[in-house]
Amino acid sequence: MHIIVCIKQVPDSAQIRVHPVTNTIMRQGVPTIINPYDLFALEAALALRDKLGGEVTVLTMGPPSAEDSLRKALTFGADRAVLLTDRFFAGADTLATTYALATAIRKINDVYGAADIVFTGKQTIDGDTAQVGPGIAKRLGLLQLTYVSKVGSLDLTARTIDVERRSEGGVQVLRTRLPCLVTMLEASNEIRRGTMADALRAARAEVVKWSAQDAGVEDISKCGLRGSPTIVKRVFAPPARAERASMVEFGQEPPADALIKAIFARQPKLEADLAELARGY
Amino acid sequence: MSEVGKTPTPAGRAGTKKELPEHFKAYKHVWVFIEQERGQVHPVSWELMGAGRKLADKLKVDLAAVVIGPNAEVTTQTAAESFRYGADLAYVVADDILSDYRNESYTKALTDVVNTYKPEILLLGATTLGRDLAGSVATTLLTGLTADCTELDVDTDGSLAATRPTFGGSLLCTIYTLNYRPQMATVRPRVMSMPEPVERPVGRIVFHPLGLVEDDIVTKVLSFMPDRDSAKSNLAYADVVVAGGLGLGSPENFQLVRQLAAVLGADYGCSRPLVQKGWAPADRQIGQTGKTIRPKLYIAAGISGAIQHRVGVEGADMIVAINTDKNAPIFDFAHVGIVTDAIRLLPALTEAFRARLSPHSRDRMAS
Known part of the structure; x- marks a missing residue:
C-alpha cells in the first residue's frame, strides 16, 4: 500500500520571541522542528506499512530549508520525501495551502502510485487551525477521519478501515472506505527511534523538489497570497489591562494568609461560593 | 506564512479595496x-448565539440558528x-441519517442550506465536530x-473582523475575508460569555x-463509547480552577496544584510547557491550544503568562498569580499577584484554605 504523510516544519514555539518595539516576530535563530502533532501521523503510517507492506511518502510545503524536516522524517523510516517549494506558495492561507498540497498529492499518485491513505497531524502548533487536513480531503474527494486516536483494522481486500475518533462526549468507532484522509490525535502513539540503517539512508537520500509547475499547478492565482480569501489586516500585541495586578505584600505575616485576605477583600462574595463548593466536594 | 522579501506581504494587501463580486x-x-x-x-453554540446577536444588531440583519439532526423531537x-438565545429564525435539516455526526452527511446538509x-x-x-465540519464546508x-x-x-x-492569536499565541491578528461569502469563523468553547436565555415566542422555522439516503454515505458508525464521568474533566466550565506551570520545577510538584484544587472543590489544569514535557495530560492544558476557562476564581501557580495562556483565562472573574519573577507577564493581566515561590506557597495555601473554608474538614479527614 502507499501512504502519504503531510508534515510541516514549524518554529519551535517555546523559543519564539517578539520584538519589543516593532511587535514583529523574530525568526532569526529560532530553531525549527517537525510539527509535533505530525509525528503521531508519521508513526501511524510507518506502523501500518510495517504491518501490511508498501511505502510511506512524506510531503511538505515550505521554504527550501524545510528539507531538514523531510530528512528527519526519512531517519524515522519514511521511504520517500517530496518538498513543494516555490515563491508562488508564499503567504498562503489554509484554502490556498490545501490547493497546493492537493495538487502535489495528485502528482505523487501519478508518479509513485495512488495513495490509499493520507495522514496529517490534527493541527500545527504555529497556525493551530486544524483546517488543512479536512481541506485536502475535500479537494481530493477523500473520505475524512479527523481526531483519530486509534487506527483499527484495515482490510486491503475489502478496502475498508476502522478507526476510533474522538468526539465531544466520547469516542466514535467508524468504518469507511479507502482512499481516505486521517488526522491523528496527540498521544495516539509514540514516534519510533530510527534505525542506524535509516539514518544512513536518510543522509544519502535525494529529496524530491517540486516547484508549482513541477507539481502540476494549473492556476497559479489559486496559490499563495493571491489564492487566499482571507487576509491578515493587522498584527498586534494584546493591549495591556488598564491596571496591573495589585501585589500582595506580606512582611511578617504568612504569605498564604495575606494572599487569601487579599482575594476575599477584593471579592467578598467569593468566600461563600468557595465554602459551598468545598462542602459539595 | 509569507516572509518579508520582494514578494507582496499581507501588510501590502491589507489596504486592498473590498469589491465584493455581484x-x-x-x-x-x-x-x-x-x-x-x-x-x-x-454550550458553545449558545455562547456563539450571544456573539452572533451582537454582530447581527450592528449589521441590522437577522440572526439565524442552523440545527442539523435526526428527524425527532430533540x-x-x-x-x-x-x-430563547436570540434567534430571529431557524433553519432545520432533520433526517434520521443525521442521528450521528458524520462528515459526509453534515457537510452536505450545511453546504446546501448555505x-x-x-x-x-x-x-x-x-x-x-465544528472543526471537522467547518474545514469541509469552507473548502466546498x-x-x-x-x-x-x-x-x-x-x-x-x-466586514467581519475576526481576531485570533497567531505565531503560536505570541501576537494577535485580525483577519478579514474580503471577496468571498459567507465569512466563516470558529470560536472555542468558553471564549464568549453565555447569554442569559429569555422567554420569547418561537419564531419562524425553515x-x-x-436529499441523501443512507446508501449514499460511505462512512458507518460502528459504535459510540461515551466517556466515563470520572474520566471527564469539566475544566472549561469549572467555577474555580487551579493551574501550574514550569515554575513548579518538577513533575512531582504538580500534585501540589491538585491538592489545592481538591480543597477548593476546584478543577485543575496546567500551561502548555507542562503538557509538552509530559508532566500533565493534554486535556488539562489551559490556553489557546488547550481549554478556555471562565471561572469565578483562577489561581495560576508558577505560570509566566504567555499570550497563548492569557487568551485562555482572560474571561475569569478573578485571576490570582503566584510567581517568583515580579516582571512575569502574568502580573499584567492578573487581578491579584504575589511574588513568591509557588512550590513553598501552595502547601501553605492549601492548609490555610482548608482551615478557613471548612472548620470540620480535619475531623472528616480523620474518620
Missing part, C-alpha cells in the same frame, strides 16, 4: 451552527430553544475560514431537506 451581494444575515450531538446541545426542540439561503457570516464552535464553498477566534466584530464597511 453574486455575493445577496448574502445577508448572521448564522450560528447549533452543535447537537446525541441529543446534547454543546431537533425541533433545539430549534425552538434557539429563539447555498440556498446565503448568509454573510457563519459561526461554528471550534470543537472536534471555496471561502475563507478563520479558526479559533477570540474576538468578533463588524468593521465600518460591514425546514430544508437533506
Whole structure:
C-alpha cells in the first residue's frame, strides 16, 4: 500500500520571541522542528506499512530549508520525501495551502502510485487551525477521519478501515472506505527511534523538489497570497489591562494568609461560593 | 506564512479595496451552527448565539440558528430553544441519517442550506465536530475560514473582523475575508460569555431537506463509547480552577496544584510547557491550544503568562498569580499577584484554605 504523510516544519514555539518595539516576530535563530502533532501521523503510517507492506511518502510545503524536516522524517523510516517549494506558495492561507498540497498529492499518485491513505497531524502548533487536513480531503474527494486516536483494522481486500475518533462526549468507532484522509490525535502513539540503517539512508537520500509547475499547478492565482480569501489586516500585541495586578505584600505575616485576605477583600462574595463548593466536594 | 522579501506581504494587501463580486451581494444575515450531538446541545453554540446577536444588531440583519439532526423531537426542540438565545429564525435539516455526526452527511446538509439561503457570516464552535465540519464546508464553498477566534466584530464597511492569536499565541491578528461569502469563523468553547436565555415566542422555522439516503454515505458508525464521568474533566466550565506551570520545577510538584484544587472543590489544569514535557495530560492544558476557562476564581501557580495562556483565562472573574519573577507577564493581566515561590506557597495555601473554608474538614479527614 502507499501512504502519504503531510508534515510541516514549524518554529519551535517555546523559543519564539517578539520584538519589543516593532511587535514583529523574530525568526532569526529560532530553531525549527517537525510539527509535533505530525509525528503521531508519521508513526501511524510507518506502523501500518510495517504491518501490511508498501511505502510511506512524506510531503511538505515550505521554504527550501524545510528539507531538514523531510530528512528527519526519512531517519524515522519514511521511504520517500517530496518538498513543494516555490515563491508562488508564499503567504498562503489554509484554502490556498490545501490547493497546493492537493495538487502535489495528485502528482505523487501519478508518479509513485495512488495513495490509499493520507495522514496529517490534527493541527500545527504555529497556525493551530486544524483546517488543512479536512481541506485536502475535500479537494481530493477523500473520505475524512479527523481526531483519530486509534487506527483499527484495515482490510486491503475489502478496502475498508476502522478507526476510533474522538468526539465531544466520547469516542466514535467508524468504518469507511479507502482512499481516505486521517488526522491523528496527540498521544495516539509514540514516534519510533530510527534505525542506524535509516539514518544512513536518510543522509544519502535525494529529496524530491517540486516547484508549482513541477507539481502540476494549473492556476497559479489559486496559490499563495493571491489564492487566499482571507487576509491578515493587522498584527498586534494584546493591549495591556488598564491596571496591573495589585501585589500582595506580606512582611511578617504568612504569605498564604495575606494572599487569601487579599482575594476575599477584593471579592467578598467569593468566600461563600468557595465554602459551598468545598462542602459539595 | 509569507516572509518579508520582494514578494507582496499581507501588510501590502491589507489596504486592498473590498469589491465584493455581484453574486455575493445577496448574502445577508448572521448564522450560528447549533452543535447537537446525541441529543446534547454543546454550550458553545449558545455562547456563539450571544456573539452572533451582537454582530447581527450592528449589521441590522437577522440572526439565524442552523440545527442539523435526526428527524425527532430533540431537533425541533433545539430549534425552538434557539429563539430563547436570540434567534430571529431557524433553519432545520432533520433526517434520521443525521442521528450521528458524520462528515459526509453534515457537510452536505450545511453546504446546501448555505447555498440556498446565503448568509454573510457563519459561526461554528471550534470543537472536534465544528472543526471537522467547518474545514469541509469552507473548502466546498471555496471561502475563507478563520479558526479559533477570540474576538468578533463588524468593521465600518460591514466586514467581519475576526481576531485570533497567531505565531503560536505570541501576537494577535485580525483577519478579514474580503471577496468571498459567507465569512466563516470558529470560536472555542468558553471564549464568549453565555447569554442569559429569555422567554420569547418561537419564531419562524425553515425546514430544508437533506436529499441523501443512507446508501449514499460511505462512512458507518460502528459504535459510540461515551466517556466515563470520572474520566471527564469539566475544566472549561469549572467555577474555580487551579493551574501550574514550569515554575513548579518538577513533575512531582504538580500534585501540589491538585491538592489545592481538591480543597477548593476546584478543577485543575496546567500551561502548555507542562503538557509538552509530559508532566500533565493534554486535556488539562489551559490556553489557546488547550481549554478556555471562565471561572469565578483562577489561581495560576508558577505560570509566566504567555499570550497563548492569557487568551485562555482572560474571561475569569478573578485571576490570582503566584510567581517568583515580579516582571512575569502574568502580573499584567492578573487581578491579584504575589511574588513568591509557588512550590513553598501552595502547601501553605492549601492548609490555610482548608482551615478557613471548612472548620470540620480535619475531623472528616480523620474518620
